Amino acid sequence: DVKVTQSSRYLVKRTGEKVFLECVQDMDHENMFWYRQDPGLGLRLIYFSYDVKMKEKGDIPEGYSVSREKKERFSLILESASTNQTSMYLCASSQPAERNHVLTFGAGSRLTVL
Amino acid sequence: GEDVEQSLFLSVREGDSSVINCTYTDSSSTYLYWYKQEPGAGLQLLTYIFSNMDMKQDQRLTVLLNKKDKHLSLRIADTQTGDSAIYFCARLGDSSYKLIFGSGTRLLVRP
Numbered sequence: 001d002v003k004v005t006q007s008s009r010y011l012v013k014r015t016g017e018k019v020f021l022e023c024v025q026d027m028d029h030e031n032m033f034w035y036r037q038d039p040g041l042g043l044r045l046i047y048f049s050y051d052v053k054m055k056e057k058g059d060i061p062e063g064y065s066v067s068r069e070k071k072e073r074f075s076l077i078l079e080s081a082s083t084n085q086t087s088m089y090l091c092a093s094s095q096p097a098e099r100n101h102v103l104t105f106g107a108g109s110r111l112t113v114l
Numbered sequence: 115g116e117d118v119e120q121s122l123f124l125s126v127r128e129g130d131s132s133v134i135n136c137t138y139t140d141s142s143s144t145y146l147y148w149y150k151q152e153p154g155a156g157l158q159l160l161t162y163i164f165s166n167m168d169m170k171q172d173q174r175l176t177v178l179l180n181k182k183d184k185h186l187s188l189r190i191a192d193t194q195t196g197d198s199a200i201y202f203c204a205r206l207g208d209s210s211y212k213l214i215f216g217s218g219t220r221l222l223v224r225p
Contacts, residue, residue, distance in 0.1 A: 004156070031211055040122065042202065042217040043157075050211065058212070090156055094211070100145055100164075101206055103213060105156035 003027050006091050006106035013113050019078040021109050023091030030096060032074035033103065034058075034066060037088040046089075049074055081113045118216040120203050125222045132190040134219045136203030141184055143205040147213065148177065148188045151200040160188070160201075190221075198223045 007022040025032065031050050035043040035058075045058030047066040055066050063085060067075045074093075078085055088110050092103040118138045126132045138146070144165050149157040163170045163177045163186075170177045176189040190197055203216040 035215075040217055042118075043215040045212060048211065092157075100162060101211060101213065102147070102159050102162065103149075103157070105149075105158070107154070107156045 004091060004093055004104050004106040006089075006109045008109050009107065011109065011111045013081050013111065015082060015113060017081050017113075019081050019111065019113075021076040021078075021089055021091075021111070023074045023076070023106055024072050025074075025091075025093040025104070026072065027093060027095075027104065028071070029093035029104070030071070031094045032068065033092045033094070034064075034074065034076045035090045035092065036060065037090055037108070043090065046076065078111075081111075083113050085111065086113045087111060118203055118205055118214050120201075120216040120219045122217065123220050123222070125224060126193050127224050128193060128195055130193055132188075132193045132197070132221055132223075134188045134190075134201050134203075134221065136186040136188075136216055138184050138186070138203075138205050138214075140205065140208070141181065142208070145206040146177075146179065146186050147202075147204040147206075148175075148186075149202040149204060149215075151202065151218070153199075157202060193221075193223050195223045195225060197221060 004025045034046040049055045049068040065077045091106040147162040148160040151157045174191045178187045200218040202218045204213045207214045
């Protein structure tokens with residue numbers, strides 16, 4: 001019954017490495033999101049995509065990029081990982097307005113940058 | 115402003131009621147949400163309330179909305195050890211797609 005799948009649950013990378021975090025949803029949702037979760041800060045939006053090849057910056061896009069080549073897949077890219085990007089990354093998807101903007105989340109990807 | 119604020123921690127005894135509080139600054143919010151995050155998992159929607167409602171009840175969960183005070187609460191009746199988790203309050207932002215989350219309240223249920 002898994003609907004939003006994040007391919008990596010735990011990753012350990014070195015400073016300067018390129019990191020790809022993959023997310024796939026099987027609900028035919030149009031909107032997809034990448035959030036970052038840090039203790040005491042809650043969830044902060046990194047990027048949002050409302051259609052294939054379309055993206056918008058969230059609150060903290062610096063140091064990140066995204067790719068959405070297919071409707072079901074939304075990738076988060078760290079071009080050159082830094083230690084302050086050590087965090088839990090959560091992918092989510094949603095339907096447009098008639099679904100009350102309810103987000104369905106993946107299980108998360110915990111990234112450690114050494 | 116876009117702030118959504120919650121207390122960080124709540125401890126209750128099993129069988130008691132839990133009340134998790136949330137305040138927000140933007141009175142134009144149309145939808146408000148409660149999500150639950152169990153250890154090692156993503157967030158799961160518990161319930162949501164539309165801004166023209168004062169209360170919503172769903173089994174053991176009761177959501178109260180005070181629009182005048184911009185205060186949202188989640189009451190869990192007969193709290194069980196399985197309710198131990200982090201609870202996030204969120205509101206729909208101005209952009210109509212963006213949810214703005216609080217920092218989360220960690221609920222600990224003591225046997």
